[in-house]
Amino acid sequence: MKILIARNPFFIKYHRAEKNKELDCMKIDFLVFLANHFALPVQIKSGRNARRGIIEHYKNCPYVLALQIRTKHTPERIASRVEKIVKKFLRDPFKDRIRQNHETKTPAN
Numbered sequence: 001m002k003i004l005i006a007r008n009p010f011f012i013k014y015h016r017a018e019k020n021k022e023l024d025c026m027k028i029d030f031l032v033f034l035a036n037h038f039a040l041p042v043q044i045k046s047g048r049n050a051r052r053g054i055i056e057h058y059k060n061c062p063y064v065l066a067l068q069i070r071t072k073h074t075p076e077r078i079a080s081r082v083e084k085i086v087k088k089f090l091r092d093p094f095k096d097r098i099r100q101n102h103e104t105k106t107p108a109n
Contacts, residue, residue, distance in 0.1 A: 001030060004079040010035045011083075027061045032086070040086060044069055065089065 001014040015031045017023035023031065028041040041064040045053045050068045057066045065085060069078060 001032065001079075001082075003075050004032075004082055007079060008083060011086075026064070027057060028064055032082075034086070034090075036090075038090075040065060040089070042067060042082070046070070 001011075001016075005011045005013060012033045012035055014033065015023075017028055017030065023029075023041075026041075027043050029044045030042040032040045032042055034040060043057055043061070043064050043066045045051075045057065045066055046069045047053075050070075054066045054068055057064070067078075067082065067085065073081075
């Protein structure tokens with residue numbers, strides 16, 4: 001998370017949940033604070049059963065972003081994945097629809 005904050009000014013700070021405290025009980029490992037005044041809850045899954053854990057996580061907590069981490073992932077790769085997921089999460093679908101409609105129209109001759 002420190003790499004992500006240092007690399008992108010959109011990510012302001014983060015808070016790591018303490019063991020058995022309120023955030024941890026809500027299945028949140030990190031709260032990532034964004035420049036647009038949002039706080040994004042993130043759950044980190046690792047280990048052999050991480051994929052199954054993510055499926056179970058979304059059944060119980062669909063509002064908390066879950067991220068699968070493997071031991072071979074570098075901190076830079078993890079930061080890039082989080083950044084990509086957050087951008088996808090925050091994009092405006094209305095603007096995307098307008099852009100797609102504009103691009104598909106052919107100019108009249």
